[in-house]
Amino acid sequence: MSPTNYTMIGLMSGTSGDGLDIAYCSYELQDQWSYEILDAITIPFPIDLGSKLMNCHKLSAMDLALLDVSFGKWMGEKVKEYCTEKQIKPLAICSHGHTVFHQPAKGLSLQIGNGWALHHASGQRVINDFRMKDIQLGGQGAPLVPIGDRLLFPNIDFCINLGGIANISMESAGKRIAFDTCPFNLLMNAQANELGAEYDKDGDWAKEGMLNEKLFNALNALTYYSRNNAKSLGREDLEDDFIPLLSESGLSEKDLLATLVEHYAFQIAKVIKRHQPTAQPSVLITGGGAYNSYFIERLDSQLNNSWFHTEATPELIEFKEALVFGFLGVLRLRKENNCLASVTGADLDSSGGVIYG
Template structure:
């Protein structure tokens, strides 16, 4: 593999929504985005999803071992469909993230995947950042910065990712590099889809609020909403800051007495309200908010966010990007940066003491390998 010039890297992401594995090819030299390539998706079965749920909140034990096997097999199955990839960026599956306690766990072993796929794998992206006092998340902001530069944006813009947890990247594309002071500010804003998905699963046996139907049909209970947004010090905490998927589990109990539609609508309004509170932390209002992740597919949630914002709120597709694959692309981009010794996070994105390149590189032994399914 060339030590200079562009690389076709394959990034993958298995998010806190537990829907499956995204994979996306990206050609990059670690600075510029030169081309987008093929993409793929491997859904988790209901049985696999139950195994993954059983590992949430844990860092070891039989539940985690079983979940890690699910993650490794699913990734190997999907990533083997991209033989042209020169390098793989593997995030793994987060089961616990408590940065204030110095704890984070992403299951899935990159060494196993390197052997199974006979390609170098970059993984364990968060540890180095946390060892230097960072939150270890979010990790996509440097990629967001590269996208803004590729799109020749000149004014401050925000990328809003609504997965299980919602996170915001505010950036100034006029700065020289993503680690330049003032170039990027990034942080988790609060719950995204996770609580809505969990409630839908429990009450309707559907894994999400399909097309935002419940969000739009329900009535927001303002008294409950006020209690949710005023009940946590997290929203006033100065960023960078990050969350675990289950940090706001008490919100589910707070809407437990409401009808299904009203509960979903109130949780969606709380997610939107948390995003609005997050925007108050930005150095200046963004010119536009580009939304990625599954939340952009909920029209009711998008309307709630737009109603609380002073600028256009649009899915990233409005800028010609793929909102389903943007996070997977980010780990392809970060993998190349790790390989070349470039920083992947900085003080403005994770609160780390200085710009740092996270991740370790596992190379195959040369004999290839496989995972038993």
């Protein structure tokens, strides 16, 4: 008989490249799954490593292979230090890795952070490479979090994560569906960087800017938004489709931020209105963008104030993805599906992840 209580560490290195999230979590199965984030920290990347990770898609094959191993080793060392300090022994370390390429149409999604290096440096069992099995089954390999949304947050109508890219997850006609709704911090942080900050705190600069209707309409007209099947956005899509529109607009950084916020609020509200099961659906918002109070204000306006903003603790806002990757590892150890075909467009549900040790 399978155990019903698991303690795991989830590791998340997001596309925005700020650091490594480490979440030590427990998961328990009774009538339904419950969870607790026992402890969680973010370890900033050393400047050299952070720079390499942000530019890893431009590296030579040899340099990328070396970074794969050195990044895995670095994560393992950090996890070992963390476990020693906290005097904990999780069942496994569940690592998302750092995405270099995401091109599911070509059968490819590459996350670096070598599993053997991570296993050896941490001294712990490791589970990683959660995406590739689904991609070989014809899926997008993303998003992976929706199975966690379904089983850990069963009473929430819409789970939204606002990271480098925004995604949404919901039940529709008895199936879980989810997809990337639009870019998010990857584009906004670039404008904030031009203004001398890492991000637009509370959306204050966006609030000072002016909405540009021409750019707003051009963004909404991108073909990505007319696709209704399983879909996901990668850095390549931003570079090919979104960034040229921003560059050619000639707008100031603040006007770009204001227009991006309105674009994001419009696209996310459109999805909620299309799928809402009640007149006032419950919405859980996590990821760094959850702190952008101006975006929340504009989303509220686009939804005509008809929604319930589910309260989330700062820990859940910042570490939900790491929490869910720990849970994907639990399902993998139980040999249960942790990737939903209804979400990714694969031929069938699957249990993905490679186990080391």
